[in-house]
Amino acid sequence: MCLIYGHSTVSRTSSMAFPSSFPDSFLKGAMMTILFNDLSWNQQEQFKSTCRRHGIDPTAVRATLSTENMGKGVLCGHPAASSAFPPDNIVQVDSIKQLKALGRGEGVDDVLGATGAAEVSYPAPLAEMAMPDLAAFGGKAVKLRNSLSRPQFQAVSDAMNAYLLGDSSRVADYEDYINTLHFPLQMAVYAVTDLEITAADPLLVDNSSAPTSLIFGTVTVQPGGYIEARSTLQMNVQTMTIVS
DSSP: OEEEEESBOOOOBBSOOOOSSOOTTEEEEESSOOOGGGSOHHHHHHHHHHHHHTTOOGGGSEEEEEOTTSTTOEEESOGGGOOSSOOSEEEEEOSHHHHHHHHHOTTOOTTTTTTOGGGOOOOOOGGGTTOOOGGGGTTOHHHHHHHSOHHHHHHHHHHHHHHHHSOGGGGGGGHHHHHHHHOSEEEEEEEEEEEEEOSSSOEEEOOTTSOEEEEEEEEEEOTTOOEEESSOEEEEEEEEEEEO
16 A cells, blocks of 8 residues: 655555656656755655654654665565664554644545545445444454455455545444554654655665655656555655656
C-alpha cells in the first residue's frame, strides 16, 4: 500500500512505473532540475511542517542525497531492515487516526482522501460482516486474528486502506478492529531536502513490520530511475521532476 500525501507521490510494489498523468507538481520530461530553493514559500513551509509533525527538525535534515554509486540502491526501512542510512526519527503510532494525521495533518479535507474519493474501495458495513465481539479478546491481536474468517480479515484490511486514503467516517465502525489488529507500531521516518534517483541505483523501501514514511522537498528521477516499494510506504513530496 502506498499512501499519497503532500503535493505528489509515486510508488508501486516491485519496480515502479510512473503514471501517464501527473499532478501540477510533477514535471514530466523536464530538462531542468527543480531544487528546494526553487520551490514556493508555501511549498517550503509545507515540507518543514511535515517534518515537525513527525518530530524532525527541518533545519537538521540531509540537504541532498543521490542514489548514484550506492550499490544496487538506497534502502530505507526500519533499522532492522539494514537500511542504507539511519532514519531521522522512529515514531510510535498508537492508532489509525494518529497515522492518518501524521501523513496529512489536521484539518485536511477527509472526504476527498489522499488520492481522490473515486479511487478508494470501501468494505461492506461492519454490521454485515458478523464480526466477533472485541471484548472477548482483551485487546490481543493474535487471538482476534485467529478468530476472523478470511473475508472478515480482508474487510478490516480494506477498511484500514479506506480510512487512510478516503473518508474515514465511512469506516469508523471498523476503527477498533483496525487498532487491535495493527497498532501500536513504530514507523521509520526519513527526510531529505533534495533527492536524486538514478537508473542504476533505485530508491528501495523495505520494512515488512510497519510503514515507512519518506518526506522530500524535491525528488529528481533521472532517466530509468524508479522507486521500489516492497512494503507499506507513506511519501510526502513537494515537487517531483521526471527527467527525460
